[in-house]
Amino acid sequence: MTDYFEVHERDGAARVGELRLAESVATPALVDDVDADTAGAVHTILDDAGSRWPAEPDIPEGDDGAVTILPHRGLPAGTPDEVAEAFADDYPDVAFPSGAVVSPTSAGDHPADISVLSGAPGYVGYGSAFVDALTTVKDAVPADTALYLPGVATPRNVATLVYAGVDLVDPHRAVVRGTEGRYLTTDEAYFLEDLGELPCVCPACQGPRDAFDRSDCVEHNVYALAAELARVRRRIRDGRLRDYIEGQARQDNWLTAAVRIMDQRYGYVEQRAPLIRRAELAAATEDAIRRVEIQRFAQRVTERYVPRFDDRPLVLVPCSARKPYSDSQSHKQYHDAIQWRAHVVSMTSPIGVVPQELELTYPAQHYDSVVTGEWSANEIEFVARVLERYLEGADYPEIVAHVPGEGYREICERVADSLGREFTYTVRDHPTTADSLGNLAAELKGWDTYRKSAREHRTIRAVADYQFGAGAGDELFGDIGTQGRYPQLRADDADGEQLAALAQQYGVLSLTTAGARRWVDSDVPTKTVEIEPFIPHGSVLAPGIVEASDDIRVGDEVVVTGEAAFGVGRAQMHGAEMNSSTRGIAVQMRHTEEL
Amino acid sequence: MSKPSPDVYEQGKGMDAHNAVMREVRSRNDSTYDPREPTRVWLDEDNTPDGVYQSLTIILNTGGCRWARAGGCTMCGYVAESVEGGSVAHEDLMAQIDHCLTHEDENAEDPSGLIKIYTSGSFLDEREVPARTREAIADTFADRDRIVVESLPDFVEDERVGDFVEAGLETDVAVGLETATDRVRHDCVNKYFDFADFEDACEAAREAGAGIKAYLLMKPPFLTEAEAVEDMKSSVRRCAAVDGCHTVSMNPCNVQRYTMVEELYHDGGYRPPWLWSVAEVLEETADEDVIVVSDPVGHGSDRGPHNCGECDDRVQRAIKDFDLRQDPSVFEQVSCECEATYEAVLEREHSYALPLAR
Numbered sequence: 001m002t003d004y005f006e007v008h009e010r011d012g013a014a015r016v017g018e019l020r021l022a023e024s025v026a027t028p029a030l031v032d033d034v035d036a037d038t039a040g041a042v043h044t045i046l047d048d049a050g051s052r053w054p055a056e057p058d059i060p061e062g063d064d065g066a067v068t069i070l071p072h073r074g075l076p077a078g079t080p081d082e083v084a085e086a087f088a089d090d091y092p093d094v095a096f097p098s099g100a101v102v103s104p105t106s107a108g109d110h111p112a113d114i115s116v117l118s119g120a121p122g123y124v125g126y127g128s129a130f131v132d133a134l135t136t137v138k139d140a141v142p143a144d145t146a147l148y149l150p151g152v153a154t155p156r157n158v159a160t161l162v163y164a165g166v167d168l169v170d171p172h173r174a175v176v177r178g179t180e181g182r183y184l185t186t187d188e189a190y191f192l193e194d195l196g197e198l199p200c201v202c203p204a205c206q207g208p209r210d211a212f213d214r215s216d217c218v219e220h221n222v223y224a225l226a227a228e229l230a231r232v233r234r235r236i237r238d239g240r241l242r243d244y245i246e247g248q249a250r251q252d253n254w255l256t257a258a259v260r261i262m263d264q265r266y267g268y269v270e271q272r273a274p275l276i277r278r279a280e281l282a283a284a285t286e287d288a289i290r291r292v293e294i295q296r297f298a299q300r301v302t303e304r305y306v307p308r309f310d311d312r313p314l315v316l317v318p319c320s321a322r323k324p325y326s327d328s329q330s331h332k333q334y335h336d337a338i339q340w341r342a343h344v345v346s347m348t349s350p351i352g353v354v355p356q357e358l359e360l361t362y363p364a365q366h367y368d369s370v371v372t373g374e375w376s377a378n379e380i381e382f383v384a385r386v387l388e389r390y391l392e393g394a395d396y397p398e399i400v401a402h403v404p405g406e407g408y409r410e411i412c413e414r415v416a417d418s419l420g421r422e423f424t425y426t427v428r429d430h431p432t433t434a435d436s437l438g439n440l441a442a443e444l445k446g447w448d449t450y451r452k453s454a455r456e457h458r459t460i461r462a463v464a465d466y467q468f469g470a471g472a473g474d475e476l477f478g479d480i481g482t483q484g485r486y487p488q489l490r491a492d493d494a495d496g497e498q499l500a501a502l503a504q505q506y507g508v509l510s511l512t513t514a515g516a517r518r519w520v521d522s523d524v525p526t527k528t529v530e531i532e533p534f535i536p537h538g539s540v541l542a543p544g545i546v547e548a549s550d551d552i553r554v555g556d557e558v559v560v561t562g563e564a565a566f567g568v569g570r571a572q573m574h575g576a577e578m579n580s581s582t583r584g585i586a587v588q589m590r591h592t593e594e595l
Numbered sequence: 596m597s598k599p600s601p602d603v604y605e606q607g608k609g610m611d612a613h614n615a616v617m618r619e620v621r622s623r624n625d626s627t628y629d630p631r632e633p634t635r636v637w638l639d640e641d642n643t644p645d646g647v648y649q650s651l652t653i654i655l656n657t658g659g660c661r662w663a664r665a666g667g668c669t670m671c672g673y674v675a676e677s678v679e680g681g682s683v684a685h686e687d688l689m690a691q692i693d694h695c696l697t698h699e700d701e702n703a704e705d706p707s708g709l710i711k712i713y714t715s716g717s718f719l720d721e722r723e724v725p726a727r728t729r730e731a732i733a734d735t736f737a738d739r740d741r742i743v744v745e746s747l748p749d750f751v752e753d754e755r756v757g758d759f760v761e762a763g764l765e766t767d768v769a770v771g772l773e774t775a776t777d778r779v780r781h782d783c784v785n786k787y788f789d790f791a792d793f794e795d796a797c798e799a800a801r802e803a804g805a806g807i808k809a810y811l812l813m814k815p816p817f818l819t820e821a822e823a824v825e826d827m828k829s830s831v832r833r834c835a836a837v838d839g840c841h842t843v844s845m846n847p848c849n850v851q852r853y854t855m856v857e858e859l860y861h862d863g864g865y866r867p868p869w870l871w872s873v874a875e876v877l878e879e880t881a882d883e884d885v886i887v888v889s890d891p892v893g894h895g896s897d898r899g900p901h902n903c904g905e906c907d908d909r910v911q912r913a914i915k916d917f918d919l920r921q922d923p924s925v926f927e928q929v930s931c932e933c934e935a936t937y938e939a940v941l942e943r944e945h946s947y948a949l950p951l952a953r
Contacts, residue, residue, distance in 0.1 A: 033943070036942075036943075048945055051817075051818075051819070051822065051945070051946035053778075053779065053782060053783055053817045053818055053822070053946055054776060054778065054779055054818060054822045054825075054826055055776070055778060056778075069945075069947075072946065072947060073817070073946070074817070074945065074946030074947035074948070074949065075817075075864075076816070076817065076859050076862075076863075076864025076865060076949040076950075077859070077862040077863045077864035078858045078859040078860070078861060078862025078863065078864040078865070079859065079864060080612075080616040080855065080858060082611075082612040082615050082616055083609075083612045083613060083616055083855075085612065086608045086609045086611065086612035086613075087609055087612075087782070101946075101947045116947050117947075118946070118947035118948065118949075119864055119947075119948075119949075120948055121863055121864075121948055121949065121950060121951065122862045122863030122864045123863075125863075129862075150945060150947055150948035151943075151944075151945070151947075151948025151949075151951050152948070170943075172939075172943040172944075172948065172951055173951070175939050175943065176936055176939050176940065176943070176951055176952045179933075179935040179936040179938075179939050180903075180933070180936050180952075181932070214932070214935060215935075
């Protein structure tokens, strides 16, 4: 139960929040002991009531100007489990802002506003130990507890610490390094004496180089840490921290290891990754293939999406830089040749394959990858695997590969070989040459065109599969009519009542209450937020929630139901977070009906 | 006085946990030692209430500490030097003494005035060193001036100490008190006795005509640098106030093999104390009515007490100088840039983020 911390925005495990003390502090924040005289920009709001190892400290009185860290037995890294358990602290529920010191073995549902992860100096520097400790603690403590990782932050590592889920850091390590004559930047820990020129213009670095001493170095280090945190807060608000991390983590190998290990232990990041984002997704490194948004798209296309055009030829085309693909010059030319006679699926790195109905769906419309013309072995491997799995679930009578030579052709040949299928290749030189387009059109000769309504209905159904589960499109939208002009489609039932609209910006469906009732009445697993008997207007706050489905992700459609109201909205937290939080907006409501 | 029997020392769950871990850690050590050779022997100089003496220090291999076999102290690896089977016969112990006398003969011009015998256990425990062996050793060294024997406070009894007093030796019992703070001794060191037991042992030694030399441990695991320094200052003062305790040997913890401290150290959760901390305590307690000495073992190494690497030898020399002269001004002559780091550590290190600097 926290009264003093609230999460406002999320970007994966990273969050922007607020410590609601006498003076509000935006997190991720640089916090220090109340009596510290640290030079630079820190919030002096931590009041350590003391360690219980040497003596039993007095019970602190606390006040709302600071977070009181309750008397504790800190457990350094390497503390054997038996010892950690034997000396585990019990924390009282107090009426002032408080912090509980926890370790991976002792973390639990403590009634505190912040959790202080002890032993961090032993974990930081080792990707796997760090991820183990952090994810264990994050999974054990309530989601709306701020996580404080003490004694380890530097300008170089802090972005990755926050990316992993840390909300509070202190300047202690940056100060100590400064006293040691180490000049910290986001890329290095330079020996001060090796720097002929200072690569910074913070207030501490304004004077002449030969007057710059270790005390200035301390001050600079703290400024550099504060500046990096401000950048990270901005990145979280923009939903673009991961893009930054893929570059920044390269500055120290253990940071890159930590990011990759989190990708490998998919569950922790998947639970926290939003279904949709407004922001662009930059695919600029090999790590981009492993990020949740990419893996999730590939997984849903191959496991949830039901091919409904596989009674006619498949045309595989290369992706375009412009999104959605259908707006691009090249895709318009392919379309002129295809003329709704075949199903179009785009091949792309790093997304894999994008059926035409899902071209708007995040991140298909939002990614931008680095194009060199050369494909890496990993890209080829990944896209080939996705294409192969996609084709295994479909039954096309004919496969036309309208793809250029580089990469695309190799992938097609590999998959054709593996599946024992014949692909027809229609490109000479380049996909948009008259010859190539002529070949493509000729290959489809004899096939009729499908109707606009079929295209629109199937688009709604495909997005429903993607969003709600395999077969949901037929289950929920089997008998619909569509209104509007693509991409602004609406789905109505047989009586003309609206069920859903396609949100053009994200390529997902926004349900009406009629749509939500269909979802509840269907066999498709419903993501439900059960609330206390009240009528939510605008939003549902976490304390009003009785129970939420565990599989809810940020951005998911959710049915909100209680004795007094039925409605539908978009999740702002993941399900477990809704269940364990006591503050914050959980659902942004779209439609509410009084019962 | 509490007895080191398993039913007593395994009462608390913290103690259970420490002992279980230490038994497991120690079980990884499969070395054994020859019962006819001492663990170590060396010559040195020592400050005593009667002035500075040449000393012969003997680490007698007696089969080791019984407390350590139950698990034992979190920082103590000496049990690793025990013999197989757990006990050493009278003849073998006397062979070890002969070995030490030979060492002294070969390496010193004159016999040492001061003999110090440690066992990594309790020399006065008759299950470690039988009464007749103790009497024979008292006899062997009767021509010297002073003797120090190591023991837990439980075994400091008139007749056992009396063997040496009656042989005409100025006798001291070295007691591994570690700290005067019971809570730290129990929860951080995992040593079962109380400060009150130490006071009783001092009383018993005094009645037998002997003195007590208290051994303190600077910075057991789980304490911050600042907490460790405070713990030592108050421990020195409390020892000084006990009649019979005329000398305190305050020693910084080092990382010994097959110990819990080594487990923490290995995972980045323990740093031995700064030599600045040793200097700080010696300087601050110099006016106490007790001799305070320190012998930082492994100084300057990662596993031993250390500063930044630049100044370790200079600070160590000042400490050794202080040991002999008890003059706090020796520390005014050493300084280093790393004092700023040390100050930041004292100010900023919390028990939930140990250690703040390497």
